[in-house]
Amino acid sequence: MKKIANLLLTALAALLMVFSSFGSVTAFAQQTFSNDGPASDAKFDIVLTKIKMKDDAALKAFDGVKDYDGSPLTVDKFGAEATTLDGVWFEVHKFDASKDNNIGALVGTDGQGQLTKDGGKITFKNLPAGKYVLVEDKSKSLVGAQEQLANAKAVPMEIELPVFKTDGSWFTTVEKNDALHVYPKNSVDKPSLTKRVDETNMHATALIGQAKTFTIKSTMPQGIKDYQELTFDDDFSAGLSYAGNFKALLKRGAAPEAPIADTAYILSAPAVGTKDADLKIEFTTEYIKTLEPGDVITLKYDATINEDAIMGAANPNKVILTYGNNPKGGGNPKTGPTPPPGETPPPGEDYPELHTGGKKFEKKDKAANKALPGAKFVVKNADGKFLKQTKTGDVVTKNEWIEATDAKDAVTKGATELVSGADGKFEVKGLPYGTPNQKASEGSTDYQLIETEAPTGYAMLQEAITFKVNATSYYKDPTKVNALESADSQVVNNNKVTIPQTGGIGSVVVIAAGILVAGLGLVLKRRMAK
Missing domain, CATH: 2.60.40.10 (Immunoglobulins)
Structure with missing residues (x-):
C-alpha cells in the first residue's frame, strides 16, 4: 500500500510539472502573440x-x-x-x-x-x-x-x-x-523627341536662301503633370539662318491639331536672318499641368542655308529637351532626338541637316590651252528653269529658279550670267543636289551650263555643257573644315574662229575667180549665138 501511495505521489508530481510547462508557454504566447497586440510603447x-x-x-x-x-x-x-x-x-x-x-x-x-x-x-x-x-x-x-x-x-x-x-x-x-x-x-x-526637315526627312537639300521647315515633335510621358520644366533649346549650325514662321501645336487623342496659346510658353527667338542662332521654347509650369500622357507637342519654324555654309557639307540643326520634376536650373535631365527606326547614326549625325553644293569651271582655248576671259554662261536645271542669284557685293545670298523659253530669254528676265575672269575661272555656289532624305555625302544632281556670249574671237558653244554637283564637286573633302581644298575645275573649251574675214586676201581671190568665170561664160554664149 505504501508503494502504491508513493507511485501516486510521483505521478502527481510529474503531472504538475507538465502543467507548469504548459503554463509558461501560455504566458510567452500572451506576451508575443496575444490578441491585444504589442506593448503600447513598442x-x-x-x-x-x-x-x-x-x-x-x-x-x-x-x-x-x-x-x-x-x-x-x-x-x-x-x-x-x-x-x-x-x-x-x-x-x-x-x-x-x-x-x-x-x-x-x-x-x-x-x-x-x-x-x-x-x-x-x-x-x-x-x-x-x-x-x-x-x-x-x-x-x-x-x-x-x-x-x-x-x-x-x-x-x-x-x-x-x-x-x-x-x-x-x-x-x-x-x-x-x-x-x-x-x-x-x-x-x-521621359518625353520622346524627334526632329525632321520637311516633316519626315533627316536629310534635305536646298538653294542658298531657300526656306525649309524644321519640325520638332515630343510625346508627353506618364507623370507629365508633375514636371516643373519642359524646355526645348534649338541650336543652329553656322551655315543655317533663322527664317521665322514659328508655330507651336498640340495634338490630343483623335482631336485635330490645334495652336498652343503664346501665353503657354516663353519664346526666345532671334531676328529673322540670324546666323548660328539659338531658339528656346520654355513651357510654363501652369501649362505643363494641363498636359496629358500621350499629348503630342509640335514645334515648327523655317531656316535657310546661308552664304557661310560649306559646299557639300551637312549643316545640322540640333535640339535638346530639358525636362523633369525639379525647378528650372535644378539639374533636370536632358535628351536629344530619337533617330529614325532601325537607324543608329554615328555621333553628331542624329540631327536633321540641310546641304547645298557648287561647282568650279575654267574657260580655255582648246588648241592653245590658254585661259579665256569674258565668256558668259547661264545655269539650267532638269526642269528647264534658269538660275537667278542675289548678291551682296560678290557674295551670293540667295538663289532662285526662274522660267524662260531659252537662255537668251532667261537673261532678259534676270537670270544670272556667270562670267569667266582673267584667269578663265568662274563658279556657281548654292545648288541643291540629291533626293529627299539622301545624306550630304551621298546625293548627286546634273545641271547644264549654257554659253550666252563667247570670248572675243571665239565661236560660241552650240551645245550645253553638263556638270554634276555633289559633296565633292566644290571641295575635295568638305568634312575637313580647317583644311578645305578646292576640287578640280571642269574645263570648258572653245575653238577659235577660223573662217576668213571680209577684206582679207582670201576674199580678193574668191572675187577675182568669180569675175573670170562670169566673163568666160559670157564669151561662150556670144560665140554660140553667131
Whole structure:
C-alpha cells in the first residue's frame, strides 16, 4: 500500500510539472502573440524598396494583395525587366483624414525624409503604433539623367502599424530581422523627341536662301503633370539662318491639331536672318499641368542655308529637351532626338541637316590651252528653269529658279550670267543636289551650263555643257573644315574662229575667180549665138 501511495505521489508530481510547462508557454504566447497586440510603447521599422518597372502593363500585372504579405521580396518578383531605383525621395506623414490624400503633418521635424540608395532602399525607424502615409516627392528626387518617375501607383502609401502576419504575429524591427517591407512601384518614362526637315526627312537639300521647315515633335510621358520644366533649346549650325514662321501645336487623342496659346510658353527667338542662332521654347509650369500622357507637342519654324555654309557639307540643326520634376536650373535631365527606326547614326549625325553644293569651271582655248576671259554662261536645271542669284557685293545670298523659253530669254528676265575672269575661272555656289532624305555625302544632281556670249574671237558653244554637283564637286573633302581644298575645275573649251574675214586676201581671190568665170561664160554664149 505504501508503494502504491508513493507511485501516486510521483505521478502527481510529474503531472504538475507538465502543467507548469504548459503554463509558461501560455504566458510567452500572451506576451508575443496575444490578441491585444504589442506593448503600447513598442516601436516598428519600415524598409521601403523603390522598384522601377518597364511600363504600365508590368505595374498592372503585379497583384499586390495576392502576391505580397509584407515579407522581403526579390526584384524578379516584379518582372524580368524590373530593377530597383536609387535617388527617389520619400518621407513619412501622419494619417489625417481631414487633409488632401490623408497626408497629415510630417513625423518629427522632417518626416525622416531621405533618398533611396544601395538598391533603392530606405529604412524608417522607431515608429510608434499608428497610421501613416509614405509620400514620394518627385521634386526632391535625384533620379539619374534620362530618367524621370512616370507613375506613382502606390504613392501616397497608407500603412497602419503594427502590421500583422497570417500567423497572428506582427512585423517588428530591422534589429530583429523582422521589419515590414514595402515596395512602391513606378515605371520610368521621359518625353520622346524627334526632329525632321520637311516633316519626315533627316536629310534635305536646298538653294542658298531657300526656306525649309524644321519640325520638332515630343510625346508627353506618364507623370507629365508633375514636371516643373519642359524646355526645348534649338541650336543652329553656322551655315543655317533663322527664317521665322514659328508655330507651336498640340495634338490630343483623335482631336485635330490645334495652336498652343503664346501665353503657354516663353519664346526666345532671334531676328529673322540670324546666323548660328539659338531658339528656346520654355513651357510654363501652369501649362505643363494641363498636359496629358500621350499629348503630342509640335514645334515648327523655317531656316535657310546661308552664304557661310560649306559646299557639300551637312549643316545640322540640333535640339535638346530639358525636362523633369525639379525647378528650372535644378539639374533636370536632358535628351536629344530619337533617330529614325532601325537607324543608329554615328555621333553628331542624329540631327536633321540641310546641304547645298557648287561647282568650279575654267574657260580655255582648246588648241592653245590658254585661259579665256569674258565668256558668259547661264545655269539650267532638269526642269528647264534658269538660275537667278542675289548678291551682296560678290557674295551670293540667295538663289532662285526662274522660267524662260531659252537662255537668251532667261537673261532678259534676270537670270544670272556667270562670267569667266582673267584667269578663265568662274563658279556657281548654292545648288541643291540629291533626293529627299539622301545624306550630304551621298546625293548627286546634273545641271547644264549654257554659253550666252563667247570670248572675243571665239565661236560660241552650240551645245550645253553638263556638270554634276555633289559633296565633292566644290571641295575635295568638305568634312575637313580647317583644311578645305578646292576640287578640280571642269574645263570648258572653245575653238577659235577660223573662217576668213571680209577684206582679207582670201576674199580678193574668191572675187577675182568669180569675175573670170562670169566673163568666160559670157564669151561662150556670144560665140554660140553667131
